[in-house]
Amino acid sequence: LMDSRSYATGTTPIEIKEGSQLAIVAAGWPLVEKVDSPGVQERRRGQFVPDKLRPHLRGDLSVRGTSTDNPGELLLDGLLVEGKLAVAQTASDGQPASLGGLKVSHCTLVSPNGGIEVQGRNAQLHLRLERTISGGVLVKPATAALEIAESIVLGSIAALETPADIQSSTIFGPSNVRRLDAGNSIFADVATVTLRQEGCVRFSFLAQGSKTPRRFQCQPDTALDLRASAIAKEKGLPKPDPLDPAEIALITGRLRPLFTSMELAAPGFAQLSSLCSEEIRTGAEDGSEMGAFRHLLQPLRAANLRTSLTDYLRVGLEAGLFFVT
Known part of the structure; x- marks a missing residue:
C-alpha cells in the first residue's frame, strides 16, 4: 500500500x-x-x-x-x-x-x-x-x-491451549495462557498460566493474584521479599516472617504501573509516568523500564545526560531534565 x-x-x-x-x-x-x-x-x-x-x-x-x-x-x-x-x-x-x-x-x-x-x-x-x-x-x-x-x-489475552512468549510488552487486560515465558513486561491485570511447572517470568511486573511459573526479579515480589528480610534483620530473626496485610497493601499500593495517559490518541499513551515507582521504571534486565518502551533505554539515557551536564555548565548555572511525551 x-x-x-x-x-x-x-x-x-x-x-x-x-x-x-x-x-x-x-x-x-x-x-x-x-x-x-x-x-x-x-x-x-x-x-x-x-x-x-x-x-x-x-x-x-x-x-x-x-x-x-x-x-x-x-x-x-x-x-x-x-x-x-x-x-x-x-x-x-x-x-x-x-x-x-x-x-x-x-x-x-x-x-x-x-x-x-x-x-x-x-x-x-x-x-x-x-x-x-x-x-x-x-x-x-x-x-x-x-x-x-x-x-x-x-x-485480554485468551490462549488456554497455546504456549505464549511475551517480551518487553505492556498487557493491560487479564492473560490466560497454557504456558508462559515472559521478560521485561508489565502485566497490569491478573495473569493465569495453566502449566506452571514450565516456563519462567523475569524482570516483570505482575498484578496481585497472578498465577505464573517461577519468577525472577519480578515486582512487587522482590520488594516484598526485601522488606520481609529487612524486618527479620532488625528483629534478629533467622528467617523472615510473612508480612502483615497492612505492610503488603502499603508496598503493592506504591508498586504499580502509572502511565502518562491511557487515551489511545494521546502522545503519552502507555508511557510510564515520571511518578511511577523506580522499581518499575528501572526494573528491566538492562536497567531500563519494564514494558513496551524498554527499547528506548530512557533511564540509561537520562543517567548519562545527568552525568554529562555538569561538564558543560558555566559557574553558577543549574540544569534539569524535562521529559516530553
Whole structure:
C-alpha cells in the first residue's frame, strides 16, 4: 500500500496458498537523486521503503490457509486496522486447513471489537505481534505458538491451549495462557498460566493474584521479599516472617504501573509516568523500564545526560531534565 488513504476491507477472506507468503505492507518507492541530474530526485521503482505512510483499513480483515502439509504465511506491517483481524479454520472448499504463520508488526488494531482472533483450529500457526498496538488476543483452539514482542495489548489475552512468549510488552487486560515465558513486561491485570511447572517470568511486573511459573526479579515480589528480610534483620530473626496485610497493601499500593495517559490518541499513551515507582521504571534486565518502551533505554539515557551536564555548565548555572511525551 503506497499511500495513507482509507480502504474498506470487504468480506472476502484472504486465502494463503500452500507454501506461499503474502506481505501487505505500508511502503513506497524511495526518492533518490538522479545520477545525471544533481539535485533532482525521482521515485525508483522496484524498491520499497516504509517512509511516512500509514494506510487505514476500515472493517474486519479475515485470512485463512489452504493446506495442512505446507501452510503459507501472512505478514502485515505498518497498517492501521479499524476492525478485527481473524484467522479462519477451513479453506474455501470446507476442508480443514491451517495458516502457517501470521506476523503483525508496526500495526495498530483498534476499534470496539478490534484485536486478533484465531477462530478455528490452526495447529501449525505461529502468531507473532511485534511493535504493535492491539485490542484483545483470542486464540480459541491450540496453535503452535503465540509471541508478543515490544507491543501493547489493550484487552485480554485468551490462549488456554497455546504456549505464549511475551517480551518487553505492556498487557493491560487479564492473560490466560497454557504456558508462559515472559521478560521485561508489565502485566497490569491478573495473569493465569495453566502449566506452571514450565516456563519462567523475569524482570516483570505482575498484578496481585497472578498465577505464573517461577519468577525472577519480578515486582512487587522482590520488594516484598526485601522488606520481609529487612524486618527479620532488625528483629534478629533467622528467617523472615510473612508480612502483615497492612505492610503488603502499603508496598503493592506504591508498586504499580502509572502511565502518562491511557487515551489511545494521546502522545503519552502507555508511557510510564515520571511518578511511577523506580522499581518499575528501572526494573528491566538492562536497567531500563519494564514494558513496551524498554527499547528506548530512557533511564540509561537520562543517567548519562545527568552525568554529562555538569561538564558543560558555566559557574553558577543549574540544569534539569524535562521529559516530553
